[in-house]
Amino acid sequence: AQSVTQPDIHITVSEGASLELRCNYSYGATPYLFWYVQSPGQGLQLLLKYFSGDTLVQGIKGFEAEFKRSQSSFNLRKPSVHWSDAAEYFCAVGAGNTGNQFYFGTGTSLTVIP
Amino acid sequence: KAGVTQTPRYLIKTRGQQVTLSCSPISGHRSVSWYQQTPGQGLQFLFEYFSETQRNKGNFPGRFSGRQFSNSRSEMNVSTLELGDSALYLCASSSGRLVTYNEQFFGPGTRLTVL
Numbered sequence: 001a002q003s004v005t006q007p008d009i010h011i012t013v014s015e016g017a018s019l020e021l022r023c024n025y026s027y028g029a030t031p032y033l034f035w036y037v038q039s040p041g042q043g044l045q046l047l048l049k050y051f052s053g054d055t056l057v058q059g060i061k062g063f064e065a066e067f068k069r070s071q072s073s074f075n076l077r078k079p080s081v082h083w084s085d086a087a088e089y090f091c092a093v094g095a096g097n098t099g100n101q102f103y104f105g106t107g108t109s110l111t112v113i114p
Numbered sequence: 115k116a117g118v119t120q121t122p123r124y125l126i127k128t129r130g131q132q133v134t135l136s137c138s139p140i141s142g143h144r145s146v147s148w149y150q151q152t153p154g155q156g157l158q159f160l161f162e163y164f165s166e167t168q169r170n171k172g173n174f175p176g177r178f179s180g181r182q183f184s185n186s187r188s189e190m191n192v193s194t195l196e197l198g199d200s201a202l203y204l205c206a207s208s209s210g211r212l213v214t215y216n217e218q219f220f221g222p223g224t225r226l227t228v229l
Contacts, residue, residue: 036220041222042222043118043204043220043221043222043223044204044206044220045220046217046218049217092157101162101170101172102147102149102157102159102206102218104149104156104157105156106154106155106156107156107157
């Protein structure tokens with residue numbers, strides 16, 4: 001069965017520090033992987049996606065993620081965090097016959113301290 | 115282009131009542147998916163509608179139902195509300211084309227509180 005695990009419920013980093021959010025997935029076929037960000041009172045915004053090809057994908061707001069098939073991971077990174085990055089981050093795998101059935105992790109809440 | 119809109123944004127109901135939530139997709143999109151977001155369970159897929167037909171379904175009881183109209187607007191209905199139905203309900207729209215993947219765009223959600 002498809003599933004996504006985000007081991008870190010909450011992470012606190014200092015502004016300017018680097019960030020890595022972990023994501024592990026379970027999926028029988030080639031996964032379509034996504035990272036979304038949700039700010040308070042907002043819907044989900046797509047940060048980046050992976051379908052195939054280059055395993056290092058670049059997204060918006062300076063985020064990147066690396067797909068590692070051997071580890072079933074798709075970790076999100078950012079070299080230097082800004083205070084505005086404080087939000088909830090969700091990793092997801094797309095499934096279903098059209099890829100529209102998403103399985104989400106439970107999210108990682110990011111706090112940025114000055 | 116206007117984004118995905120959901121109405122109402124907030125709802126308060128009591129146990130046993132029923133509720134209907136509405137989602138208007140981005141113009142030209144024909145697929146609407148619904149998700150339930152709770153602190154303990156995260157986001158869980160409810161169902162997807164395309165061209166007025168349910169195309170994918172998650173593991174929710176029959177109390178949760180939906181429909182889609184010819185203009186692609188979708189409604190979700192929850193009957194016999196339980197306390198555990200309190201959640202943020204998100205809808206997402208996409209073109210729905212039968213290709214490998216369609217990018218989904220999420221609405222701001224409807225916050226349902228069941229007392």
